[in-house]
Amino acid sequence: MEIGLLIQTIANSIAAGSIYAVIAVGLAMAFGVMKMANFAHGEFFMCGAYVVYVFYALLGWPFPAAVLMSIPIVGAMGVVTERLIFRPTRSNVLAGFMATAGLAFVLQVLVGQMWGVGLMRSVPTPYMGAADIAGAKIGWQRVLVIPAAIVMLSALWFFLYRVKHGKALRACAQDPDTARLQGIGINRMTMLAMGISGASAGLAGALLAPIHPVTPYMGHGVILTAFIVVVMGGMESIAGAVLAAILLGFVHTFVTTLSDAVTAQMVGVACMAAVLVVRPQGLLGRVKA
Amino acid sequence: MLKLDDVVVHYGTVAAVKGISFEVDENEIVTLIGSNGAGKTTTLAAITGLHQPSTGTISFEGDRIDHLAPEKINALGIAMVPEGRRVFPQMTVLENMEMGAYLRTNAARIRHDMEEIYHHFPILKERRSQLAGTMSGGQQQMVAMARALMSGPKLLLLDEPSLGLSPIMTQEIAKIIRDLHREHGRTIVLVEQNARMALQLADHAFVMETGKIAFGGKADDLRHDAKIQETYLGV
Numbered sequence: 259m260e261i262g263l264l265i266q267t268i269a270n271s272i273a274a275g276s277i278y279a280v281i282a283v284g285l286a287m288a289f290g291v292m293k294m295a296n297f298a299h300g301e302f303f304m305c306g307a308y309v310v311y312v313f314y315a316l317l318g319w320p321f322p323a324a325v326l327m328s329i330p331i332v333g334a335m336g337v338v339t340e341r342l343i344f345r346p347t348r349s350n351v352l353a354g355f356m357a358t359a360g361l362a363f364v365l366q367v368l369v370g371q372m373w374g375v376g377l378m379r380s381v382p383t384p385y386m387g388a389a390d391i392a393g394a395k396i397g398w399q400r401v402l403v404i405p406a407a408i409v410m411l412s413a414l415w416f417f418l419y420r421v422k423h424g425k426a427l428r429a430c431a432q433d434p435d436t437a438r439l440q441g442i443g444i445n446r447m448t449m450l451a452m453g454i455s456g457a458s459a460g461l462a463g464a465l466l467a468p469i470h471p472v473t474p475y476m477g478h479g480v481i482l483t484a485f486i487v488v489v490m491g492g493m494e495s496i497a498g499a500v501l502a503a504i505l506l507g508f509v510h511t512f513v514t515t516l517s518d519a520v521t522a523q524m525v526g527v528a529c530m531a532a533v534l535v536v537r538p539q540g541l542l543g544r545v546k547a
Numbered sequence: 548m549l550k551l552d553d554v555v556v557h558y559g560t561v562a563a564v565k566g567i568s569f570e571v572d573e574n575e576i577v578t579l580i581g582s583n584g585a586g587k588t589t590t591l592a593a594i595t596g597l598h599q600p601s602t603g604t605i606s607f608e609g610d611r612i613d614h615l616a617p618e619k620i621n622a623l624g625i626a627m628v629p630e631g632r633r634v635f636p637q638m639t640v641l642e643n644m645e646m647g648a649y650l651r652t653n654a655a656r657i658r659h660d661m662e663e664i665y666h667h668f669p670i671l672k673e674r675r676s677q678l679a680g681t682m683s684g685g686q687q688q689m690v691a692m693a694r695a696l697m698s699g700p701k702l703l704l705l706d707e708p709s710l711g712l713s714p715i716m717t718q719e720i721a722k723i724i725r726d727l728h729r730e731h732g733r734t735i736v737l738v739e740q741n742a743r744m745a746l747q748l749a750d751h752a753f754v755m756e757t758g759k760i761a762f763g764g765k766a767d768d769l770r771h772d773a774k775i776q777e778t779y780l781g782v
């Protein structure tokens with residue numbers, strides 16, 4: 259591999275890893291607090307991309323404003339999902355699975371009805387041109403994802419480790435009954451977790467909208483990767499999800515560059531399997547007592 | 548202060564607590580003793596709201612609290628030190644204590660109470676940045692007690708604080724319970740299998756057997772009762 263291509267591939271790996279991280283921390287967070295897997299998480303990502311499509315491409319808002327809109331809009335979708343789907347099915351794993359998988363289809367159909375199924379919605383690239391790093395060209399739009407992910411993950415870290423309600427969220431994930439005994443309202447915490455979860459997936463979709471085909475089905479590709487990342491990282495571990503996301507970002511990007519995207523997916527799954535053989539609890543997961 | 552009246556608690560169709568009644572007055576230590584599976588933890592779960600009773604009433608300071616959620620019951624001034632400690636393992640000692648004060652807003656009073664609690668558990672001040680899950684059983688017991696005290700409770704429930712601890716550590720925990728009671732007049736419900744320790748600390752005691760209260764009375768009287776000595780004190 260020549261040096262220019264190598265640098266470009268590394269930069270693309272970091273960009274991919276950043277996006278995986280933003281998507282996966284949301285999934286890990288929802289799983290940690292509710293012990294339920296949200297199969298509609300990819301559709302939250304898709305909705306984030308449509309927020310940018312509507313506000314930026316259709317309504318002509320500035321791109322950053324359109325991206326920021328994805329946070330409250332998709333975050334609110336997460337909160338509504340918690341209230342209408344997760345809470346009633348909390349005690350029943352299968353019902354929860356069916357309900358979130360069903361929600362995924364509903365969101366696909368709704369978005370398809372409103373903005374069409376066949377043609378891809380193209381979102382013009384707001385930041386044209388490319389950064390030139392040692393002869394390698396990397397599109398600004400792709401580079402932009404990296405600081406955005408760092409800001410989002412730092413904000414989340416600050417909330418979880420420095421703010422009382424964030425700490426309470428961690429307490430709920432570690433031991434919900436004992437958290438309730440401290441006066442922590444479990445329903446408020448699950449709503450908060452789903453709000454953050456939706457917001458993070460939506461933000462990822464919003465950032466990618468200009469460089470990713472925007473269709474009602476764009477969540478499919480993402481959800482598999484997100485689950486691989488979360489399982490590899492240790493299910494509930496936010497730090498583990500970030501670590502696994504970076505790793506998978508490198509694996510996917512390098513294998514895609516050297517071979518093709520399908521092989522990359524397979525190698526990614528193989529990496530997850532290898533991690534689980536060596537550490538069944540995931541990279542940073544903890545063994546349940 | 549706390550009153551249980553004919554409380555029945557089921558797990559599915561099986562009754563684990565079969566109609567128990569007792570009262571706890573302000574400033575006293577009441578102990579519930581009894582062997583494995585007698586229903587002690589289940590009784591505390593009914594009081595804290597984690598497992599609601601099927602029939603019977605529980606009242607605290609004159610108001611019914613059965614059918615309230617645990618977070619509401621904590622807000623009324625009942626704090627629980629759960630069986631097996633149940634510290635938040637991935638949180639520091641300090642964060643565990645902060646969670647105990649989750650519903651309180653007066654920062655100055657919280658800080659004041661924290662210093663007072665550190666006075667009872669000096670090691671926790673030293674170890675405040677350590678992850679609670681990495682501590683020894685006795686230290687985790689202290690974290691769980693400190694966390695409960697951080698809510699500034701009117702009533703403290705302790706579920707087998709001596710479980711799994713060395714005799715020396717058990718004595719230390721017993722001393723702290725006695726100090727909490729003497730210095731601050733705390734009202735405490737102490738659940739124990741270690742009947743010797745419990746009867747020494749308590750004012751009143753109730754003996755539970757298979758979901759019922761077999762007998763109860765002044766702790767001193769029970770301590771000298773021939774049948775109790777034989778069954779629970781191994782004399």
Ligand SMILES: Nc1ncnc2c1ncn2[C@@H]1O[C@H](COP(=O)(O)OP(=O)(O)OP(=O)(O)O)[C@@H](O)[C@H]1O
Pocket residue numbers: 558563581582583584585586587588589590630740
């Ligand atoms: N979650 C549960 N589901 C079903 N049955 C339970 C559950 N928890 C406890 N039990 C049963 O209820 C009865 C009372 O249990 P409980 O834990 O209240 O006893 P305990 O007096 O606290 O015992 P120990 O001293 O061992 O802690 C036991 O027969 C137990 O098997």
Ligand SMILES: [Mg+2]
Pocket residue numbers: 587588589630706707
């Ligand atoms: Mg018990």
